[in-house]
Amino acid sequence: RARALESEARQLELAERQRAAAEVRERAARAVAPSEPAPDPEAGAAAKAVPAPAPDVTIPPSPEAARVRAAREEAARRAVADAARARTAGDAERAAARAKAEAEAAKRAEQAARDRARYDERIRRYEEEQAGGKK
Numbered sequence: 001r002a003r004a005l006e007s008e009a010r011q012l013e014l015a016e017r018q019r020a021a022a023e024v025r026e027r028a029a030r031a032v033a034p035s036e037p038a039p040d041p042e043a044g045a046a047a048k049a050v051p052a053p054a055p056d057v058t059i060p061p062s063p064e065a066a067r068v069r070a071a072r073e074e075a076a077r078r079a080v081a082d083a084a085r086a087r088t089a090g091d092a093e094r095a096a097a098r099a100k101a102e103a104e105a106a107k108r109a110e111q112a113a114r115d116r117a118r119y120d121e122r123i124r125r126y127e128e129e130q131a132g133g134k135k
């Protein structure tokens with residue numbers, strides 16, 4: 001509803017400006033050629049009135065606008081590609097860091113298992129010595 005009111009207001013303003021322009025042209029024509037009969041103001045306004053374009057008319061973009069739009073689309077495509085490359089590089093770095101951390105953790109776990117086995121062996125020998133000495 002607000003759009004309809006704005007549209008109507010624009011049409012009224014346009015019609016008012018066209019009437020004012022027609023009056024100015026009429027006065028100028030009378031001043032230049034006073035011997036000619038005065039033209040009918042309604043006929044002149046109707047003839048000079050620019051018809052409003054149909055709502056389904058598509059106005060083609062200017063070459064400059066098309067160039068700017070194409071440049072912006074290309075920049076957007078480059079930005080998306082750059083972001084994808086950066087994301088891929090970041091993923092690769094994180095995967096390498098994760099693999100390194102996992103390898104180090106596996107190495108520590110293996111060392112802990114060897115230490116535990118050595119400790120268990122020492123405890124077993126100690127218990128055997130203790131058991132052998134009591135007999």
